[in-house]
Amino acid sequence: MILKKKPTLTDHHVTDESLYKARRSFIKTMGAGSILLGSTLAPGILSAKAGKPDLKSELTRYKDITSYNNFYEFGTGKSDPAKYAHTLKTSPWSIHVDGECSKPGTFALEDLLKPMQTEERIYRFRCVEGWSMVIPWQGFELGKLLTRFEPTSRAKYVYFETLYDPKQMPGQKRSVLEWPYVEGLRMDEAMHPLTLLATGLYGKDLLNQNGAPLRLVVPWKYGFKSIKSIVKIHFLEEQPITSWQKANAVEYGFYSNVNPEVDHPRWSQKRERRIGEFRKRKTLFLNGYADEVAVLYKGLDLKKNY
Numbered sequence: 001m002i003l004k005k006k007p008t009l010t011d012h013h014v015t016d017e018s019l020y021k022a023r024r025s026f027i028k029t030m031g032a033g034s035i036l037l038g039s040t041l042a043p044g045i046l047s048a049k050a051g052k053p054d055l056k057s058e059l060t061r062y063k064d065i066t067s068y069n070n071f072y073e074f075g076t077g078k079s080d081p082a083k084y085a086h087t088l089k090t091s092p093w094s095i096h097v098d099g100e101c102s103k104p105g106t107f108a109l110e111d112l113l114k115p116m117q118t119e120e121r122i123y124r125f126r127c128v129e130g131w132s133m134v135i136p137w138q139g140f141e142l143g144k145l146l147t148r149f150e151p152t153s154r155a156k157y158v159y160f161e162t163l164y165d166p167k168q169m170p171g172q173k174r175s176v177l178e179w180p181y182v183e184g185l186r187m188d189e190a191m192h193p194l195t196l197l198a199t200g201l202y203g204k205d206l207l208n209q210n211g212a213p214l215r216l217v218v219p220w221k222y223g224f225k226s227i228k229s230i231v232k233i234h235f236l237e238e239q240p241i242t243s244w245q246k247a248n249a250v251e252y253g254f255y256s257n258v259n260p261e262v263d264h265p266r267w268s269q270k271r272e273r274r275i276g277e278f279r280k281r282k283t284l285f286l287n288g289y290a291d292e293v294a295v296l297y298k299g300l301d302l303k304k305n306y
């Protein structure tokens, strides 16, 4: 994530129309109930109704979302994941759940997904490096899955791990980060209805470079919290240490909330560049989701808890 040179993308801001149409027909074929566009369950995507900008008109192109990535398991360049992530085998896939919960176990992904209702959520996504996208995810609320494992009252945090297998993820042969990639959330953040586990985007299954088969999406936090290709979920009492904290605790904190008032030690976080645009936009506090999630941080000094 350490920005070594400026992005060189020259794409202009156009939603890929054919894909958008494909997506609309996908939604039709899925039928009512499987995908809730503008769902009443999700305050964050009721943007038009709440008088906020309609994110649908700002969608980042599918091509950009799938070719400009951070997935260090496949290299540190933005185009590396799209080039090299084909070595990851995403089926069969299982997820191990343990720690402070009454129903731990190792579960086949299809069994975990069967009862989950997939919806579409169009979210802003902002990287700490200063670029952003608007992505139509397919997924379900993380909280609805976590509840099934019956976390105990001692579960104050939840922690996720990406697969560790240097044969499938050759970037793990280099010690750019301590592997496996790990991330964590406070339980109330994890249980918040805006927090998603995504299985797809633009109406298609996730490509490997975007974190197939299952990745986290926390729209009010910098992109690095959204851990990809999850194989482990662990409930715990103490705050875990994340991969980026291990790599550089001065620059990356546990909370990692999008906050234009807290500069990264080496650059400002006040503005961002939407991929596909040249102009810079003002970064919004909590990435524009403050109405929904600011309450989680009441009384917390967000300059200290960055």
Ligand code: MTE
Residues within 6 Å of the ligand: 001, 065, 068, 069, 070, 071, 072, 073, 126, 127, 128, 162, 181, 209, 210, 211, 222, 223, 224, 225, 226, 227, 228, 229
């Ligand atoms: N998850 C894993 N396992 N490995 C990574 O390197 N990069 C993070 C996050 N999740 C990363 C990860 C960072 S820095 C960002 S910005 C987002 O994934 C990028 O997601 P995208 O490539 O789908 O846009």
